[in-house]
Amino acid sequence: MENRMKIEFAAMAQNEAFARSAAAAFVACMDPTIEELTEIKTGVSEAVSNSIIHGYKEDSSGTVELECQIREGGKVVIVVRDHGVGIEDVDKAREPMFTTGRTEERSGMGFTVMESFMDRLEVESRAGEGTTVTMTKQLDLSDGI
Template sequence: MRRNVKNSLSAVFSAQSENESLARVMAAGFLLPHPVTAEELADIKTALSEAVTNALVHGYREMEGGRVKVDFCLFSDGRVRITVTDHGHGIEDVERAREPFFTTDRAHERGGMGFSIMETFMDRVRVKSVLGRSTRVVLEKRLSLWK
């Protein structure tokens, strides 16, 4: 394990909607042994759930057999980093996709607020996407009670 890494967990699951709640449970299981506040855990679960939902509904839209990878990492300075990766459609214009209310899915009455929610609840959100290939969302937050 890298020296500045306290703990890590990687999971790959099928692109099925029930696995969104599985990802939330994994976040809780990973963080609860550590000094995380109830509010921080709720924030992280909410942000993670938005990223996983995006991978399921946009990444693998009308695609069969997709898989989503979630990597959790807790660094020894109390930073949590969660990476959500899909190998689906990709995002044409990431900057635009991150704007509040931007959605490509009006048909299902989506609000275009997922990225804004991730940004509100996390310290840092990075998005890397290759059109037609993959999308990776990196969520970071520092635990306030960490010593």
């Protein structure tokens, strides 16, 4: 069993809720727990928000791509990609409290939040070319699904 979907939308703040809902609706066929669904929605929200705020500096002329896959055994893979400014130092960006935004407006916890809700987080980026965030979540299929 493998299912997948891919959508692309404008890098606008109001589309973050759309992306979160689209990912949740896609994985709903796996009958996830409320906790699993909330974790997926939160991870997607953080990744999409980072793309919009940091990848495009809130310039809505860019696009964000969201890909979701359901793999054998209940593994969910979510990819959020932008073609924005990229991240010069991914390791530094993954440190808690680090932000490229104004510190009075940003907590610098986006990657930390994603890591805490997902089983695996990978970040690939090149300055001037964009960023790809890949999140993996293993759903509990103990109910026989």
